[in-house]
Amino acid sequence: MERVPNVTRADAVAAVRNPLAFIAERWTPNPRTVQRAALAALVMAVVIVVTGGAVRLTGSGLGCPTWPKCTDNSLTATSAMGFHGAIEFGNRMLTYVLCAAVGWAIIAARSQKPYRRSLTRLGWAQFWVVMSNAILGGIVVLVGLNPYTVAAHFVATTALISIATVMWQRTREGDGPSRPLVGKAVQQLVWCLLAASGLLILVGTVVTGAGPHAGDSSEVERMPIDWETVAKAHAVLAWIVVSLTFALWFVLKAVDSPKAPLDRTRDLFLILLAQGVIGYVQYFTDLPEILVGLHMLGSALVWIAVLRVLLALRERPEPEADVPGPSSEATLTRA
Numbered sequence: 178m179e180r181v182p183n184v185t186r187a188d189a190v191a192a193v194r195n196p197l198a199f200i201a202e203r204w205t206p207n208p209r210t211v212q213r214a215a216l217a218a219l220v221m222a223v224v225i226v227v228t229g230g231a232v233r234l235t236g237s238g239l240g241c242p243t244w245p246k247c248t249d250n251s252l253t254a255t256s257a258m259g260f261h262g263a264i265e266f267g268n269r270m271l272t273y274v275l276c277a278a279v280g281w282a283i284i285a286a287r288s289q290k291p292y293r294r295s296l297t298r299l300g301w302a303q304f305w306v307v308m309s310n311a312i313l314g315g316i317v318v319l320v321g322l323n324p325y326t327v328a329a330h331f332v333a334t335t336a337l338i339s340i341a342t343v344m345w346q347r348t349r350e351g352d353g354p355s356r357p358l359v360g361k362a363v364q365q366l367v368w369c370l371l372a373a374s375g376l377l378i379l380v381g382t383v384v385t386g387a388g389p390h391a392g393d394s395s396e397v398e399r400m401p402i403d404w405e406t407v408a409k410a411h412a413v414l415a416w417i418v419v420s421l422t423f424a425l426w427f428v429l430k431a432v433d434s435p436k437a438p439l440d441r442t443r444d445l446f447l448i449l450l451a452q453g454v455i456g457y458v459q460y461f462t463d464l465p466e467i468l469v470g471l472h473m474l475g476s477a478l479v480w481i482a483v484l485r486v487l488l489a490l491r492e493r494p495e496p497e498a499d500v501p502g503p504s505s506e507a508t509l510t511r512a
Contacts, residue, residue, distance in 0.1 A: 201288040211296070212348045214278075214285035218303060219341035221271075221278040223477045226334055228268045230473040233385075234466040238322045238397070240265030244315035272311055279303045282344065293352055299344035306337045324386030324400045331382050338477055342484045351495030358435045359490050363428055367487050370421040374483045377414040378476055384408050389464060408460060415453060418479075422446050425486070441489040445482040452479055 206214075232238055240254070240261030241247035247254050247266050254262035283300035286293065310333040317326045357364065387404035426442045452475035459468035 197284065197287045200284055201292075204288050205290045206285050206288055208289070208348070211285045211289050212345070214282040215296075215300075215341070215345040215348045218275075218278045218282040218300075219338065219345050219481070221275045222303075222334065222338045222341050223474070223481075225268075225271055225275050226331075226338075226477045227470065227474050228271055229331075229334070230470045232265055232268045233327075234470055235261065235264050237261035237264035239318065241269065241318065244318045269314075272307070272314075276304070276307055279307055286344075286348075295352065296344060296347055299340055299347065302340050303337060303344070306333065306340065310334060310337065322397045324398060328382035328386050331385075332379070335378060335477070335480060338480060339484060342481050343488065346485070346488045347493075350493035353494045355491040355493050357491050359429070359438060360432065363425070363432065363434070363438075364490055366421070366425055366428065367490060370418065370425060371483055371487055373414065373418050373421060374480060377411065377418055378480060380407065380411045380414055381476060384411050412456065412460075415449075415456065419446070419449050419453065422449060437489040437492075438486065441482070441486045445479070445486055448475065448478050448482050451475065 232240070237260070240258060240263070243249060246252050247258070247262065247269075254266035279300065283297065283304065286296035286300045289296065310330065313326065313330050313333055317323070317330050320326055383400060383402065384404055384407050386400040387402040387407055388399075389404070422442060422445050426439070426446065429439050429442060452472065455468055455472050455475055459465065459472055462468065
């Protein structure tokens, strides 16, 4: 076994001043480790959506009635607060797990050799979104689950998922200039698909804000809109997204597209079908909590699948190393 070197005073000072640089000097993760770290951050971003949905669907949104403490006198949930306090406090604790996953992604990206600034920036972007969304989550509690702040909280989590998805994809690519794999018309179609999917998610937050699941058993303000009307508009948007996806698949087949865009489009179509089935079943069965929770999970998966379609339209190979040409002196010698 190799002897572990002693940590000198200079090492300790360097670790305190710049811990990321200190770790990067002593650890070089392999590419698979970096990929797994980015994937872990993405998975935790989706998990936090599901657990946040569980808080709402169990009526535990005010299980901890204040923030940053759980109550005015306790940092944690107490036994007297019962099931709702445990659910809400448990969701808050998962934020720390999410932070740990994002932190691991940042450390792995920072330590990779050669250093890739773009990956590290994506990791830090996730960190700041998590911190901002944690504060926003506190505001949601302090204003008594105002539906507009709840919707903003979900949109911010969707932004986190977006950054995490891009980082995960970039860990499997090089840093060379991107090369389009399809033509301009196909790219424009995918951007339309992305816009329609984003609108679909936004309208979904309105359905939630106006629907019966207020997030707490007490009287909670709702958006002053007929939720069934908005749900029907949501369904129309869903069909538009499905139609665009179907059209994209046919166009990609017609232009003999590379395999990656076709595969990602197929994946999106299958997820959309499953999400549509869940959506219609929950609507006609008076929104049972378990199906609403699955629909929230599906929303995150749909968005990830749409982003993967967009990212599959180009490739980023490793940058080509500059091959030094013969010096002028050597050229003259050969001449």
